[in-house]
Amino acid sequence: MAGLARSVAAAILLLSMTTFGFAANKVIIILDASGSMWAQIDGKPKLEIARESLRTVLQSVPAADEIGFMAYGHREKGSCDDIQLIVPPQAGSASAISAAADSLKFLGKTPLTAAVKQAAEALKYTEDKATVVLITDGLETCGGDPCALGKELEASGVDFTADVVGFGLTADEGKQIACLADNTGGKYIQASDEKALQEALVETVAAPAPAPAPEPAPAPAPAPEPAKPEFNFQPTVVMAEGGEPITDGNAWEIYKANSDGSRGDSVTTEYGTYNGNLEPGDYIVVARDDEAKVEQKFKIEAGQVYKPLFTLNAGTMLIHPRSSQGADISDEAHVDFTYPGGNTTHYGDTKIIVPAGEQKVTVQIGSGSVTETIQLTAGQKIEKDVIVGVGHVVFNAYYIAGGDKADSSGLGFEIVKAKKKIDGSRDDVEHSYGPDSKFWLPPDEYVAVTTLDLATVEEPFSIKVGDNQDIKVPLNAGVLAMSAPGAYSIEILSPKKDIEGNRKALGLNYGDTWQQAIPAGDYVVVRHMSDEGHDKEMPVTVKAGERTEITVTP
Incomplete structure (x- = not known):
């Protein structure tokens, strides 16, 4: 499946960097943080596989190598400028890169051409040897030309190389991005399944680099061999019976056949039109185009030419x-x-x-x-x-209508159905955090529950198909900044006592300073000390849209 192949390919790239990326003195890893990284393999998101694989591989990188980390699409959904060099190239950067990858959001577009250009410039590719390792699970979506960039960087760089791994791209898509690697003398790697990941681990991580071979002695001229056909295996694949041959975008997977008829070791994977020579023996050949595939078994005999037809029965x-x-x-x-x-x-x-x-x-x-x-x-x-039939709404919160916009990380929006169930609860629909929270919703009546620290407001609204709304929620709240020197904790209580003489607890924070957004009104701030009997309370009034500062002293 394409989703599995794409995710496995991402992990293969990360685990292969020890072979083709980290051989250079200075390397920048570029990680695609587009929204498709949320797709799952066996219930586990691709982004988690990428993070864990990156953390594992970085542990085996020599401490002297100068490794940097760049990402795109991790801060904004629709921006082609969302590219960031998070960790500059430096020795001993493994933990910093792992931490950066763990904190990424995956939600944006794919400006891969611009990212590679920025990474090359960060490495001073016109002055020093430079290597970029690009991990992408999609093609360019911001108008860049990766093929042209490859030629430009190769022509103007001292010794520049771009290595590229695609996330399960089709063969046709792979050709569109492989040129970036080809034009700089780098490698394009495309994975197909879980087994490929295991083989990559053995081949690229566990296998030691071979020592240079000595110059071979001149070999005697070989005896002339009898003439044989240039190719002995020339398959053709069609979409449907009687259809035109497929020559682009398809793949051929050649395997040895085990004695029980099952697949054995992989022999080769080829793309497009395939003309090959196979040694005599038993084979299983898989013709594949995207999600469609068909396989046949062959016994190759010496001196014979095979021209089989494969029919995908696909559309x-x-x-x-x-x-x-x-x-x-x-x-x-x-x-x-x-x-x-x-x-x-x-x-x-x-x-x-x-x-x-x-x-x-x-x-x-x-x-x-x-x-x-x-x-x-x-x-x-x-x-x-x-x-689909949905409308769009963007939510922002303001301390007071026409006042300051709330942009705190503690701001949250929860969308629930307006109609209550028989037990009084409402069905949850969706949630988001931070300002400019965006929702696509089916037509219905809803309530937006907006929360900022201790302030909570319910805002009813309705959506129609095709709507594009911008809703501003007034919190009718202010900010209360509290200081209590030497306090063990600070607590906010309601100003009125109940019939038993107790006040309602509204919030508690350990330490001697605390700041919270809170609905306008009267409160009591209590300074708790570690020693009993030394607590101190002080009344305070918070006004909507204003900041109130209070110090509770002994």
Whole structure:
């Protein structure tokens, strides 16, 4: 499946850097932090696999190597300028890079060309030897030309190399990005499955570098061999019976066949049109194009030429996800395919080749989703807009209407259904944190529960399909900054006592300083000391939209 292959490829790249990236004196690792990294393998997100693999590999990097770390797409969803050199190239940077990777968010676009250019400049590639290792799970989405950049960096650099690993890209997509590596003398690596990851670990991490071989002595001229065919294996693959041969975007996987007929060791993987020579023996050959594949078994005999035909029995689907009728294609959409024999997930505008038969396509944008069942015949090409039917809303909070905008990290928005259930609770829909929190929601009545520290406000609103709302929530709150020198803890209580003489506790913080957003009103601040009998309380009034400072002294 493409989702699995993409994630495994990410881990392979990380684990392969000890071979082709870290051989240079100075290296910058570029990690794709786009939203597709949330796709899962066996319930585990790809981004977690990438983080753990990076942490493992960095432990084996020589301490003298100067390694840097760059990411893109980790701070903003739609920005092509979201590129950051987080850890400059330096010796002993393993822990800093691991910590940086662990803190990344994965949500943006793929400006890979600009990122490689910035990394080369950070390495002073026109003055020193420089290596960039690019980990990408998608193609360029910001208008860059990676092929042209490769030629530019190779021509102007002292000794510049770009190594690239794709996250399960198709062969056609791989060619579009492999040129960046080819044009700089680097390597393009594409993984296919879990086994490939295990082989990469043995080959790239465990295997020692071979010593230089001595110059061989001149060999005697070989005796002339009898003429033989240039190629003995020339397969052809078609989408459907009677269809035109596929010569681009497809792959050929050649395996030795075990005595029981199962797959043995991998012999080679080739792309596009394949003309090869196979030693006599038993083989299993897999023809693959995207999610469609078919295999045949062969017994190769000396002196024979084999020209087999493979029929994928597959078709092509082009899915254009849109939030509403007439809206732009959504880059944020999750497009899940369930096809005969498997399933996979893509993001945004999607072209996919799948086995013929019943296809279930589920498109999700935010909290809205729609599933369509499509019958696809072999050789057929279906292009379809899928309308999810959601509206868009952006939330911000203000201490007071027309006042200062709340931009604290403690700001949160929880969206719940407006209609209460029989027990009085409401169904949770979605949540987000920080200012400019964005939601895609199906049409309905909702309540936005906005929380900032001790201040909580419920804001009812409704959404229609195609809406684009900007909602400003007034908190009617201020900021209370409290100081209590020498205190063990600081507590905020309600000003009025109940019938038993107790006040309601509203918040507690350990230490002698504390600052909180809090609804406007009257409160009592208590300084708790470690010694009993030395507590001190002081009344305070907080005004909406204002900052109030109080010091509780002995």
